[in-house]
Amino acid sequence: MPELPEIEVLVRHLRPLLRGKIIRGVDVRRAKVLSPTAPRKFRRVLTGAKFTGLSRRGKYLRFQLRSKNAASPVILLGHLGMTGRMFLARKNERRPKHAAVIFDLGGKNFIYEDTRYFGRLTLDATAIQKLGPEPLSDDFQPAQFHLALRPSRQAIKIKLLDQKLVAGIGNIYASEALFRARLSPKLAANRLTLAQVKRLWRAIRGVLAEAIAGGSTVPLNFGAGKASGLFYFGRAPAAPDFFEERLRVYDRAGRPCPACRRPIQRLVQAARSTFYCPHCQRA
Ligand SMILES: [Zn+2]
Numbered sequence: 001m002p003e004l005p006e007i008e009v010l011v012r013h014l015r016p017l018l019r020g021k022i023i024r025g026v027d028v029r030r031a032k033v034l035s036p037t038a039p040r041k042f043r044r045v046l047t048g049a050k051f052t053g054l055s056r057r058g059k060y061l062r063f064q065l066r067s068k069n070a071a072s073p074v075i076l077l078g079h080l081g082m083t084g085r086m087f088l089a090r091k092n093e094r095r096p097k098h099a100a101v102i103f104d105l106g107g108k109n110f111i112y113e114d115t116r117y118f119g120r121l122t123l124d125a126t127a128i129q130k131l132g133p134e135p136l137s138d139d140f141q142p143a144q145f146h147l148a149l150r151p152s153r154q155a156i157k158i159k160l161l162d163q164k165l166v167a168g169i170g171n172i173y174a175s176e177a178l179f180r181a182r183l184s185p186k187l188a189a190n191r192l193t194l195a196q197v198k199r200l201w202r203a204i205r206g207v208l209a210e211a212i213a214g215g216s217t218v219p220l221n222f223g224a225g226k227a228s229g230l231f232y233f234g235r236a237p238a239a240p241d242f243f244e245e246r247l248r249v250y251d252r253a254g255r256p257c258p259a260c261r262r263p264i265q266r267l268v269q270a271a272r273s274t275f276y277c278p279h280c281q282r283a
Contacts, residue, residue, distance in 0.1 A: 002080050004059060004135070004168030005211035010086065011056045017088055018051040018063070018110065025104035030117055033100045037123040045069055045123060046076070046103070057128045058167030061086070075125045081118030087111055131167040135204050140166060146197040149189040156192065156200075157185035158270045169204065172250045173211070175275045177203040179249045184281045185267065185274045196283060214246055249275040 002010070026043045028034065034042050049067035056062065061078035078086065088108045089095075095102065096113045101121050103110040112121050120127075132148070133139035145166070152159050159165060160174040169177070178185050180203035183196060192200070248258045253266035257277035267274045 001082050001170055002059065002084075003170035003173050004056075004208055005173070007056050007059050007061060007080070007168070008212050010080075011054055011061055014061075014086065014088075015054040018054060018105075020050065020052075021105045021110075022050045023047060023065075023103045024106055027102040027104070028100075029102070030100040030114070032117050033112070033114060033120055034122050035120070035124075042123060045074055049074055057134070058131045058163055059170070060128055060131075062125070062128065074123065077120065077122050077125045077127065078112065079120040079127075081114060081116065081120070083116045084112065084114040084119030086113075131163050132165045133167065135166050135168060135208055140201070140205075142194070142198045142201045145201055146192070146194050149192055149197065152189035154189050155185060155269055156183060156187045156189050157274050158272075159189040160204075161270075161272070166204070168208070171272050171274075172247065173204070173207050175250045176207045176247055179203075179276060179281060180207060182280055183283050184278075185269065185276050187283065211246065249277065251275060 023046050026046050028039045028042060031039045045067055046065065048069070049065040051063060052066050052073065053064035054061065055064075059079060061080075063076040063078065065074040065076060067074045078084075080086070088105070088110050090108055091104075095109075096111065098115045098117075099111050099113050100117060100119075101112040112119070133144075148165055149156075149159065157174050157178060160169050160177070161171065175185070177200060181196070181199040183192070183200060187196075249264050251273075252264045252275055254263050256262065257264055257280055259280050260277065262277060262279045264275055264277055267276065
């Protein structure tokens with residue numbers, strides 16, 4: 001499942017490809033992904049609209065458009081869910097079976113595909129109002145982070161997945177950040193000292209910034225060639241194992257800890273896997 005770094009990489013890839021493009025037609029194949037926006041409204045607002053900007057907030061893609069049918073700029077919010085992909089494809093390419101929405105941009109189509117339809121592409125942007133601070137921005141500070149953890153007795157690993165606490169962290173980077181901060185994933189959130197919170201704050205920023213710089217943790221497949229513009233998430237059959245190269249504990253149960261060589265362990269917390277080193281993460 002894509003997290004903040006993967007979405008950031010996708011946003012940087014799509015931004016120049018979409019800028020200035022006009023939507024000539026909107027084909028909604030799965031109305032569920034637009035919810036709560038009705039397909040009629042979606043088509044009416046977006047047909048003829050021009051892409052003017054694209055940014056990221058947490059794990060959301062925030063498309064900005066200008067539309068003759070709306071006075072103010074239109075915000076289109078995208079979320080890839082578990083299996084969503086967004087990419088541009090030539091008009092003559094076969095349309096993917098699970099395409100949920102297809103925008104006709106003239107020479108190319110901009111496609112949102114989702115095999116499980118857990119993602120979103122909607123004109124309702126209220127979801128981003130509930131998000132916590134962006135972890136790589138100045139809005140995310142150790143003192144406030146410490147205060148925000150105070151009321152919670154939840155295990156810190158589970159708490160880090162709460163998008164209201166800090167936006168964009170998922171299962172992969174929660175495990176990685178806790179390992180780098182040398183904190184046990186089982187530690188109650190309200191038990192962290194300010195010094196521990198500072199370590200965690202630094203670790204979160206470090207793992208996310210590194211992942212963005214590395215391109216993406218989740219292997220990316222550019223299709224037949226980079227020029228095709230095809231870009232999506234999901235492991236390609238021949239893709240190198242990026243997990244091994246970039247991640248220190250995630251999905252590495254039984255393998256040696258990079259710091260102490262003792263085996264990494266897997267733990268289930270709130271029905272999700274956590275990977276950690278019990279020796280290095282004792283605090
Ligand atoms: Zn260790």
